Amino acid sequence: MPDDDGTGTTPHPQGGRRASAPGSRLDRWVDAYAQRTRGMTASEIRALFAVASRPEVVSLAGGMPFLSALPLDVVGEALARLVATRGTVALQYGSGQGDPELRGKIIDVMAPQQVAAHPDDIVVTTGSQQAIDLVTRIFVDPGDVVLAEAPSYVGALGVFRAYQADVVHVPLDDDGLVPEALEAALAQLAAQGRRVKFLYTVPNHHNPAGVTLSAERRPRIVEIARRHGVLVMEDDPYGLLGFEGDPLPSLYSHDPESVIYLGSFSKTFAPGFRVGWAVAPHAVREKLVLASEAAILCPSAFSQLAVATYLEDHDWKHQVGVFRELYRERATATLEALSDLLPSARWTTPRGGFYVWLTLPDGLDAKAMLPRAVTERVAYVPGTAFYADGQGRQSLRLSYCYPTSERIREGIRRLATVVEAETELLATFGPESRLRTAGTADPRVASPGPDLT
Amino acid sequence: MNLAPRVLVLAGGLSHERDVSLRSGRRVAEALRDGGCTVMERDVDAGLLGLLSGGTVDVVWPLLHGASGEDGAIRDVLELLEVPYVGSTPAACRAAWDKPVAGSVARAAGLGVPDSVALPHGTFRELGAQAVLAAITEQLGLPLVVKPARGGSALGVSVVRVAEELPRAMVECFAYGDVALVQRYVAGVEVAVSVVETDGGPVALPPVEIVPDGGFYGYDARYVAGATEFFCPARLTADAAAAVAEVALTAHRAFGLRHLSRTDLVVDEAGRPWFLEVNVAPGMTETSLLPQAVEAMGEDPANLYRALVERATQDRAVPA
Numbered sequence: 001m002p003d004d005d006g007t008g009t010t011p012h013p014q015g016g017r018r019a020s021a022p023g024s025r026l027d028r029w030v031d032a033y034a035q036r037t038r039g040m041t042a043s044e045i046r047a048l049f050a051v052a053s054r055p056e057v058v059s060l061a062g063g064m065p066f067l068s069a070l071p072l073d074v075v076g077e078a079l080a081r082l083v084a085t086r087g088t089v090a091l092q093y094g095s096g097q098g099d100p101e102l103r104g105k106i107i108d109v110m111a112p113q114q115v116a117a118h119p120d121d122i123v124v125t126t127g128s129q130q131a132i133d134l135v136t137r138i139f140v141d142p143g144d145v146v147l148a149e150a151p152s153y154v155g156a157l158g159v160f161r162a163y164q165a166d167v168v169h170v171p172l173d174d175d176g177l178v179p180e181a182l183e184a185a186l187a188q189l190a191a192q193g194r195r196v197k198f199l200y201t202v203p204n205h206h207n208p209a210g211v212t213l214s215a216e217r218r219p220r221i222v223e224i225a226r227r228h229g230v231l232v233m234e235d236d237p238y239g240l241l242g243f244e245g246d247p248l249p250s251l252y253s254h255d256p257e258s259v260i261y262l263g264s265f266s267k268t269f270a271p272g273f274r275v276g277w278a279v280a281p282h283a284v285r286e287k288l289v290l291a292s293e294a295a296i297l298c299p300s301a302f303s304q305l306a307v308a309t310y311l312e313d314h315d316w317k318h319q320v321g322v323f324r325e326l327y328r329e330r331a332t333a334t335l336e337a338l339s340d341l342l343p344s345a346r347w348t349t350p351r352g353g354f355y356v357w358l359t360l361p362d363g364l365d366a367k368a369m370l371p372r373a374v375t376e377r378v379a380y381v382p383g384t385a386f387y388a389d390g391q392g393r394q395s396l397r398l399s400y401c402y403p404t405s406e407r408i409r410e411g412i413r414r415l416a417t418v419v420e421a422e423t424e425l426l427a428t429f430g431p432e433s434r435l436r437t438a439g440t441a442d443p444r445v446a447s448p449g450p451d452l453t
Numbered sequence: 454m455n456l457a458p459r460v461l462v463l464a465g466g467l468s469h470e471r472d473v474s475l476r477s478g479r480r481v482a483e484a485l486r487d488g489g490c491t492v493m494e495r496d497v498d499a500g501l502l503g504l505l506s507g508g509t510v511d512v513v514w515p516l517l518h519g520a521s522g523e524d525g526a527i528r529d530v531l532e533l534l535e536v537p538y539v540g541s542t543p544a545a546c547r548a549a550w551d552k553p554v555a556g557s558v559a560r561a562a563g564l565g566v567p568d569s570v571a572l573p574h575g576t577f578r579e580l581g582a583q584a585v586l587a588a589i590t591e592q593l594g595l596p597l598v599v600k601p602a603r604g605g606s607a608l609g610v611s612v613v614r615v616a617e618e619l620p621r622a623m624v625e626c627f628a629y630g631d632v633a634l635v636q637r638y639v640a641g642v643e644v645a646v647s648v649v650e651t652d653g654g655p656v657a658l659p660p661v662e663i664v665p666d667g668g669f670y671g672y673d674a675r676y677v678a679g680a681t682e683f684f685c686p687a688r689l690t691a692d693a694a695a696a697v698a699e700v701a702l703t704a705h706r707a708f709g710l711r712h713l714s715r716t717d718l719v720v721d722e723a724g725r726p727w728f729l730e731v732n733v734a735p736g737m738t739e740t741s742l743l744p745q746a747v748e749a750m751g752e753d754p755a756n757l758y759r760a761l762v763e764r765a766t767q768d769r770a771v772p773a
Contacts, residue, residue: 368628375630428574
């Protein structure tokens, strides 16, 4: 490679070189971006997801709810009525904290998780994603430690990275986050003099791990966090989508002063409205409202009233049941297909939600084999996307929320072909072919966009 | 042509480079609209043939990268339908697309091509990977470049500087395709020369010199603005600049290419150009090399792209 002096103005006397004007980087602001944009570049892995939108590809990569199960005609009529009768409110600016009517109804939606709050404890946000952003914004200074499960929701990791948090992963198992591991991590960080701002956790039907925090562990997790002076951010978008009856009591129910509870209508109704919320202790809630006003002035009044109308006029609990049964059938199809077609792998058994976390046979690398999967017309998200520190190479996330059971089985059949070919390649080239700089984080974005099927 | 040509920009497809193709397609479509053309953008799907038979399209511009876009398959279909299209004929595409074949064609045309071997995965399995890799490093030396025999955008490509890294590079390469090209690495100035034909014979555009951060012109370096520094024209002496232009024109003619192509090469320390590959569907994205060369000439891409479209319409009568 030629020496690059950075300006291009130094003459190169040899090798057919001559001096010239400075080069171009095709982005005149390349030196102006903030530090926090480091890593805000898409990797070639993200580009591979482009094919997932093609009908030939079985996409087990995205997390899009199956909206065809909604009564779209009924929703459509309600929206038309909303604009016709309450348009001057629905299309106007609204309160920064969110519409009081909707906040009242959210209290009912959270009852199964035993989140006993008042409407005034709630801040409505643009999806719970914005709530993650706001909580991080008001608590995290660059370099502060945020604890997250290993693996953790990729969208939260993106927020933590944007605020320059230092993410420390805490292991989970089939019963969710491991209390002993949390205790150990907090003790170690305390010994290092590190400031831990909060624990981010998805206790129900975890994304991506597919596991649920056991009832027995819930009070222990809250107690450990409280003892170490660490706030808990409990993210619960899938809580109502359990296949086995009512959800377990939330972490919030164990200590409302130590837990911020996040909820969302994206999976129980529709993500297009972008309506989520945070339930927070009084003082925290005040700051969340001001931070939200600074960011977006107010959440969409139209979306909030649309959701409130839907909750008022429609049997939304029945609809959640329809979703639940649909996803239960697809989860079953996924687990059966894995048992039949990919017995060399290990996987978690979801009791709700959208995801199965799959661990490949030793030596295989889910990220490195994604191009082959694309050739075979199946897509998944490589495990590394769900870690901030480069772990997860041997694992991947399968989403069963969108494709039909038949397509899921076909996708897993294709995945088995891919695993077989990669196993053969590994046998040919030996374990040294997988030599890597272990644990090196790749800051580039390797997850699909939100609109991936 | 007095009336605005109706152009169908074909982009997307099912290859690993779908995302790049969509970006190229959008960019070309916008420029053609600026140039006064009527433009439709479309993916390759079951409705395509019906559309092409409907008489609403004057010219197709295939901007599909990777397989089926560059291996000539789509162009074969366009020939069958007798629809004019921008770019090279199927036979020319097949030779250029397959890197080992392309190397042979370029060598036969008198161009310098780094020594290489092209081996399918099966060969390593049957003969033993260690022995084959040892033979390769002994014969070709280090460093080496490992790349899929077919494919673009540097996907699956690695530069191997120590022998221990070779197995990993092979495995990454085979994730993209069944045949790997292992080539002697030539250090020097990395240059791309685009060739266009509008109203006359092929013309070489100014060479673009590529200086990626970190030294390797990989996927990020290609498509993330800011990750690579480009010099256009390249910082070459007049002699070297003339030589790289001649390589690109020779390749364009030797492969029988049409309308546009891009030859990637390296000028070594002695000033000698080495042919690496020629692209029949060069990238046309915001960060791609051909558009940079066009802009460096002070030419409006809208005019050039429209001229290519009009040339393609005139070439309709020319047998493939």
